[in-house]
Amino acid sequence: MNVRLRSQVVKEMLSYLRDPRSRMTLIVPPLMQLLIFSFAATLEVRNVDIAVLDRDSGAWSREMVQRVDAAGFVDRIVPVNSLAELRRLVDHREVLLGLHFDAGFSRDIEAGRPAEAQLLVDGRRANAGQIAVGYIEAVAAQLGAELAPAGGVPPPSTVVRHAFNPNLTYRWFIVPSLSGILAMFISLVVTSLSIARERELGTFDQLLVSPATPLEIVVGKTVPAVILGTVLGTIMITAGILIFGIPFTGSLPLLLASLVLFILSIVGIGLMLSSVCGTQQQAILGTFSVAVPIVLISGFATPVENMPDWLQWVAQASPLKYYLVIVQGSFLKALPPEVVLANAWPMAAIALVTLTSAVVLVKRRLS
Numbered sequence: 001m002n003v004r005l006r007s008q009v010v011k012e013m014l015s016y017l018r019d020p021r022s023r024m025t026l027i028v029p030p031l032m033q034l035l036i037f038s039f040a041a042t043l044e045v046r047n048v049d050i051a052v053l054d055r056d057s058g059a060w061s062r063e064m065v066q067r068v069d070a071a072g073f074v075d076r077i078v079p080v081n082s083l084a085e086l087r088r089l090v091d092h093r094e095v096l097l098g099l100h101f102d103a104g105f106s107r108d109i110e111a112g113r114p115a116e117a118q119l120l121v122d123g124r125r126a127n128a129g130q131i132a133v134g135y136i137e138a139v140a141a142q143l144g145a146e147l148a149p150a151g152g153v154p155p156p157s158t159v160v161r162h163a164f165n166p167n168l169t170y171r172w173f174i175v176p177s178l179s180g181i182l183a184m185f186i187s188l189v190v191t192s193l194s195i196a197r198e199r200e201l202g203t204f205d206q207l208l209v210s211p212a213t214p215l216e217i218v219v220g221k222t223v224p225a226v227i228l229g230t231v232l233g234t235i236m237i238t239a240g241i242l243i244f245g246i247p248f249t250g251s252l253p254l255l256l257a258s259l260v261l262f263i264l265s266i267v268g269i270g271l272m273l274s275s276v277c278g279t280q281q282q283a284i285l286g287t288f289s290v291a292v293p294i295v296l297i298s299g300f301a302t303p304v305e306n307m308p309d310w311l312q313w314v315a316q317a318s319p320l321k322y323y324l325v326i327v328q329g330s331f332l333k334a335l336p337p338e339v340v341l342a343n344a345w346p347m348a349a350i351a352l353v354t355l356t357s358a359v360v361l362v363k364r365r366l367s
Contacts, residue, residue: 008220058106
């Protein structure tokens with residue numbers, strides 16, 4: 001059995017690494033994607049253009065415009081002369097926001113009355129628009145606090161401190177997450193193509209007459225994929241620490257052990273896909289049809305708690321959901337071992353189920 005397993009593992013490793021193009025595909029694209037996505041995949045709102053219609057032309061409307069213009073997220077203030085022109089700029093996506101001061105804005109402030117300004121938002125860019133609106137409201141709240149009547153009680157204010165990421169550096173969040181997502185895609189593609197490739201090349205028939213059992217076949221295809229996925233994941237974690245300068249405060253052995261469990265669960269899914277797909281083309285399509293929903297329900301882009309109840313239950317079957325908690329916590333908040341274990345055992349359970357299902361499906365194919 002040891003000889004058969006070793007032969008299977010060596011054969012799979014050679015099939016991945018002996019072709020120079022395959023080696024380049026396994027190593028270069030994930031690292032390029034990590035570098036590109038680390039800067040491109042961001043929810044930060046910057047370089048915003050804002051149209052301003054100031055019918056007041058008073059001291060306080062000008063003060064408000066100057067403060068908005070000085071905000072770090074604003075690229076350009078575009079003065080307009082009519083509401084129609086302001087709406088046209090928003091309609092044509094030339095600006096994200098339109099700020100409209102009606103006549104009497106400064107007069108109301110001087111008289112101690114509530115003063116209102118209208119803010120038009122491009123609803124087609126809802127996420128960026130809402131974040132930008134929050135920035136504008138913060139500027140207005142700061143101005144309102146400074147305008148509290150002399151001798152009166154100033155409005156309550158809050159002092160915000162962002163734990164674990166005080167400067168809100170988005171790459172501190174995105175790079176650890178990408179290390180898991182990209183390792184998942186590579187492991188899923190490699191394993192989903194394994195049996196499908198042998199079926200296309202005709203070597204799958206040799207497995208039918210070989211003494212190898214279904215368990216040995218699955219183990220032989222699992223070990224190389226786990227090694228490749230773990231090595232790539234480790235390289236990307238190292239890049240996050242050394243290249244992007246993200247502080248690592250957790251336990252590296254626990255993170256690497258969690259990475260192995262995560263790759264094992266993904267490899268089981270890939271082998272299940274490969275055993276039911278007849279061609280490599282089907283395997284690639286099946287990979288993306290599975291991988292994209294796994295990412296969407298993992299909590300990477302939107303919190304799982306915001307999803308419908310039934311989808312939250314589905315999300316419990318996503319191994320990426322648990323690994324993201326571990327990798328993000330290990331980088332930024334020194335995740336305690338008990339929390340790591342609480343998120344590691346579901347990945348172990350998923351790996352056990354998927355690998356067992358893969359053995360059953362391969363046995364059915366061989367018979």
